Amino acid sequence: MIQRPQRNGLACAVAALVFDQASKALALAYATPLSAGVEILPVFNLVLVFNRGASFGSFSAVPWWALSLAGLAVVAVLATWLWRMLNRWVGAGLGLVIGGALGNVIDRGRQGAVTDFLDIHWGADHWPAFNFADVAIVGGVILFLIGERRR
Numbered sequence: 001m002i003q004r005p006q007r008n009g010l011a012c013a014v015a016a017l018v019f020d021q022a023s024k025a026l027a028l029a030y031a032t033p034l035s036a037g038v039e040i041l042p043v044f045n046l047v048l049v050f051n052r053g054a055s056f057g058s059f060s061a062v063p064w065w066a067l068s069l070a071g072l073a074v075v076a077v078l079a080t081w082l083w084r085m086l087n088r089w090v091g092a093g094l095g096l097v098i099g100g101a102l103g104n105v106i107d108r109g110r111q112g113a114v115t116d117f118l119d120i121h122w123g124a125d126h127w128p129a130f131n132f133a134d135v136a137i138v139g140g141v142i143l144f145l146i147g148e149r150r151r
Contacts, residue, residue, distance in 0.1 A: 016099025
């Protein structure tokens with residue numbers, strides 16, 4: 001029987017993956033307006049970008065399949081860790097990271113790049129565009145750290 005931390009982690013992984021892929025499908029469906037950028041708030045735009053690298057475009061010279069294999073290796077390690085986890089906060093955090101990583105691996109396999117569309121900026125200074133898989137990964141790390149402190 002699956003224990004509570006593993007159930008939480010699995011539920012978080014599935015939710016992150018489904019939400020990420022659905023939001024990317026919407027971004028791709030509205031590619032024409034998003035390619036020029038759509039202002040939502042004075043500090044937030046929607047803009048379609050294809051990231052061929054990893055975080056912030058780093059490793060863009062590495063082939064997509066190598067980045068995908070690295071992502072799958074990370075998922076395998078985290079899934080093993082999740083299966084042994086007894087802390088539900090850490091389990092949820094690991095699940096979010098797993099779901100986010102899988103969302104980006106799916107993009108690389110489907111189109112050779114990750115679909116990014118969220119753009120935070122202050123004036124002309126823009127943070128690199130990102131997606132909900134990235135949000136899940138960062139949120140998962142935060143939950144993981146909270147869970148580790150609660151031990």
